[in-house]
Amino acid sequence: MHVPTLAEMTSEGKKPEILFWVGCAGSFDERAKKITKAFVKILQKSGISFAVLGAEERCTGDPAKRAGNEFLFQMQAMANIETMNAYAVTKIVTTCPHCFNTLKNEYPDLGGKYDVVHHTQLINSLLKEERLSISGKHYKGKRITYHDPCYLGRANQVYEAPRDLIKKLDAELVEMKNCKAKGLCCGAGGAQMFKEPEKGNKDINIERTEQAIATQPEIVAAACPFCNTMLSDGIKNKEKEETIEIKDIAELIATAEDL
Amino acid sequence: MAYLPNIFFAALLFGSVFYFRRNLLFIKRNILLGKAIDRTDHSKARWANMFRVAFGQSKMVSKPISGILHVIVYIGFVIINIELLEIILDGLLGTHRLFAPFLGEVYNFLIASFEILAALVLVAVVIFWLRRNALKIQRFWKPEMKGWPKKDADNILYFEIVLMSLFLLMNATDLLLQNQGVPHYIKAGVFPISQMITPLFASLSVDNLIILERTFWWLHITGILIFLNYLYYSKHLHILLAFPNTFFANLDPKGKFKNNKTVTEEVKLMLDPNADPYAATVDGNVPEKFGASDVTDLSWVQLMNAYTCTECGRCSTECPANQTGKLLSPRKIMMDTRDRLEEVGKNINKNGVFQDDGKQLLDSYITREELWACTSCNACVEACPVGIDPLSIIMDMRQYLVMEQSAAPSDLNNMMSNIENNGAPWPFNNQDRLLWANDN
Numbered sequence: 195m196h197v198p199t200l201a202e203m204t205s206e207g208k209k210p211e212i213l214f215w216v217g218c219a220g221s222f223d224e225r226a227k228k229i230t231k232a233f234v235k236i237l238q239k240s241g242i243s244f245a246v247l248g249a250e251e252r253c254t255g256d257p258a259k260r261a262g263n264e265f266l267f268q269m270q271a272m273a274n275i276e277t278m279n280a281y282a283v284t285k286i287v288t289t290c291p292h293c294f295n296t297l298k299n300e301y302p303d304l305g306g307k308y309d310v311v312h313h314t315q316l317i318n319s320l321l322k323e324e325r326l327s328i329s330g331k332h333y334k335g336k337r338i339t340y341h342d343p344c345y346l347g348r349a350n351q352v353y354e355a356p357r358d359l360i361k362k363l364d365a366e367l368v369e370m371k372n373c374k375a376k377g378l379c380c381g382a383g384g385a386q387m388f389k390e391p392e393k394g395n396k397d398i399n400i401e402r403t404e405q406a407i408a409t410q411p412e413i414v415a416a417a418c419p420f421c422n423t424m425l426s427d428g429i430k431n432k433e434k435e436e437t438i439e440i441k442d443i444a445e446l447i448a449t450a451e452d453l
Numbered sequence: 454m455a456y457l458p459n460i461f462f463a464a465l466l467f468g469s470v471f472y473f474r475r476n477l478l479f480i481k482r483n484i485l486l487g488k489a490i491d492r493t494d495h496s497k498a499r500w501a502n503m504f505r506v507a508f509g510q511s512k513m514v515s516k517p518i519s520g521i522l523h524v525i526v527y528i529g530f531v532i533i534n535i536e537l538l539e540i541i542l543d544g545l546l547g548t549h550r551l552f553a554p555f556l557g558e559v560y561n562f563l564i565a566s567f568e569i570l571a572a573l574v575l576v577a578v579v580i581f582w583l584r585r586n587a588l589k590i591q592r593f594w595k596p597e598m599k600g601w602p603k604k605d606a607d608n609i610l611y612f613e614i615v616l617m618s619l620f621l622l623m624n625a626t627d628l629l630l631q632n633q634g635v636p637h638y639i640k641a642g643v644f645p646i647s648q649m650i651t652p653l654f655a656s657l658s659v660d661n662l663i664i665l666e667r668t669f670w671w672l673h674i675t676g677i678l679i680f681l682n683y684l685y686y687s688k689h690l691h692i693l694l695a696f697p698n699t700f701f702a703n704l705d706p707k708g709k710f711k712n713n714k715t716v717t718e719e720v721k722l723m724l725d726p727n728a729d730p731y732a733a734t735v736d737g738n739v740p741e742k743f744g745a746s747d748v749t750d751l752s753w754v755q756l757m758n759a760y761t762c763t764e765c766g767r768c769s770t771e772c773p774a775n776q777t778g779k780l781l782s783p784r785k786i787m788m789d790t791r792d793r794l795e796e797v798g799k800n801i802n803k804n805g806v807f808q809d810d811g812k813q814l815l816d817s818y819i820t821r822e823e824l825w826a827c828t829s830c831n832a833c834v835e836a837c838p839v840g841i842d843p844l845s846i847i848m849d850m851r852q853y854l855v856m857e858q859s860a861a862p863s864d865l866n867n868m869m870s871n872i873e874n875n876g877a878p879w880p881f882n883n884q885d886r887l888l889w890a891n892d893n
């Protein structure tokens with residue numbers, strides 16, 4: 195697929211409506227790359243003009259900051275801000291709640307002020323503006339449970355945008371024991387993704403996977419590449435990968451639309 | 454001689470108020486050992502938060518049973534305290550039911566409501582006790598609750614049971630005296646609850662009744678004054694601090710972690726090709742310490758948080774790390790912070806200024822294993838009924854570990870050097886960021 199970079203568009207004298215911040219997982223992680231592609235297909239279908247930073251994008255610094263390395267975080271942030279400000283970026287969409295949170299909440303203090311949305315929010319507004327439509331055929335009546343990513347939900351109060359999309363698929367949305375403000379973490383946040391867990395009697399992703407399985411879903415919908423990995427590992431651990439799929443909301447919509 | 458009780462009462466009252474004030478000033482001094490942080494913006498939103506969360510108990514009801522019971526005790530506590538005003542004035546002036554002649558019917562209504570509330574509080578407190586000690590609800594039996602915290606929680610319940618009982622006993626004997634037309638015991642008040650216990654004392658002589666009534670009256674007010682002074686040593690301090698604590702709570706999105714401005718200055722300097730690399734060191738200031746290893750590195754809001762903690766454990770129940778058996782418990786983070794702060798405070802009281810005691814919050818109280826188990830999920834912050842932020846303390850301490858001690862777990866060091874060298878937490882080449890687009 196051809197995905198324009200900001201550098202390309204700028205050299206052609208064009209300015210995209212929105213910057214798609216792909217994020218490290220979305221760029222490099224095999225599973226997350228599928229989410230990236232599904233979302234690009236949705237963007238292309240809607241006709242919105244967008245671009246990515248490509249090799250000019252660097253880690254937002256979120257895991258460094260949460261690990262306690264404020265210095266490394268700010269070095270990353272300043273470099274990214276310099277890049278984006280040079281292109282006069284105003285609007286950003288991202289499929290990663292960690293990037294979303296950092297760009298939206300932590301970049302402004304360092305001079306990076308952008309209008310940042312999560313992909314589930316952007317898809318909702320594209321639907322509202324009728325630049326996109328979703329057919330309910332593919333997932334009609336399927337039992338889908340939704341896992342709230344901490345950095346989308348509690349951290350930024352985005353609870354309904356992903357749920358609205360699941361409902362638009364005509365699927366049956368079933369909630370887990372812990373959801374929305376009381377959602378249980380998948381275990382990846384705060385830089386845990388990159389280290390072994392401390393000793394305990396269970397891994398956090400297993401606890402959350404058990405909650406998901408208890409709703410007897412056909413699909414567990416996620417809205418974060420890291421949650422996706424943690425839950426996929428959990429489902430494998432429980433040997434349920436034959437019956438339960440872990441899908442990002444972007445993937446569900448791309449599939450529903452045969453993209 | 455006739456004024457002896459009044460004088461004795463005044464001494465008791467002013468003595469306890471004085472002692473309480475002294476302790477409050479210690480708390481204030483200790484809290485202000487924390488670093489400055491500006492929490493005076495958006496005062497409208499702050500008042501609203503305080504009214505909703507502290508006055509309105511909005512977070513309490515997310516656990517319906519304990520929430521409703523707590524609301525009963527809270528309303529009871531606040532309203533019955535109106536009666537306290539009369540009791541104090543009676544004590545000072547040697548009067549009896551001073552307000553009755555002025556309030557008439559309203560007085561009857563008030564006394565009746567106090568009685569009903571007192572009975573409700575009694576029931577609620579007994580249920581609280583049963584939940585802790587008979588049902589043994591898990592969150593009250595975690596390791597950090599051993600010893601004083603457990604005793605403290607029970608003590609508070611015993612205090613409340615005794616105070617409410619004395620209040621009703623005092624009224625019951627008063628009612629009997631009123632009915633017998635004993636002088637001084639004017640007919641005043643309606644006693645829907647205590648009238649039921651009057652048969653207990655019905656056979657007593659007037660003299661004995663008076664002795665009992667006075668005894669209950671004195672025990673009640675003395676108990677209240679002791680309870681007031683008990684606050685300082687107890688998690689019960691939250692009945693006062695919940696208000697400022699919710700007022701000064703963080704209003705930003707929970708995902709926004711604070712920006713370290715000192716670092717910003719340094720980073721700017723590093724990135725600025727025109728900056729003089731030696732400029733930063735010229736002023737000879739000791740470079741600021743990054744993060745927190747002891748309570749004095751925390752902000753005063755974080756220290757006030759520690760004094761406000763009710764040790765209810767709602768945070769730890771929701772904590773994913775704690776749920777899965779990790780050492781981390783956000784409640785313990787708050788309790789440790791308070792314990793250490795009190796230790797530092799006592800040290801200052803003794804020595805005038807703080808003398809190094811070879812201890813600090815990190816390691817002596819909070820272990821690294823606890824700090825590294827946090828997923829920064831904010832469940833603890835969301836759950837806290839009084840607006841406490843344990844996560845901010847964890848993050849400040851991590852910052853100290855990494856920036857002052859380079860003591861991150863090795864996996865995290867790998868992740869960070871990847872970010873530094875490749876711009877991603879994994880060892881990929883940043884030039885390959887767009888390869889995904891070529892896949893198909």
Ligand code: SF4
Nearest residue numbers: 772827828830831833
């Ligand atoms: S933020 Fe950390 S301490 Fe708080 S609930 Fe989540 S894992 Fe536990």
Ligand code: SF4
Nearest residue numbers: 762763765766768837
């Ligand atoms: S921090 Fe809040 S939720 Fe946790 S024990 Fe203290 S008062 Fe309860």
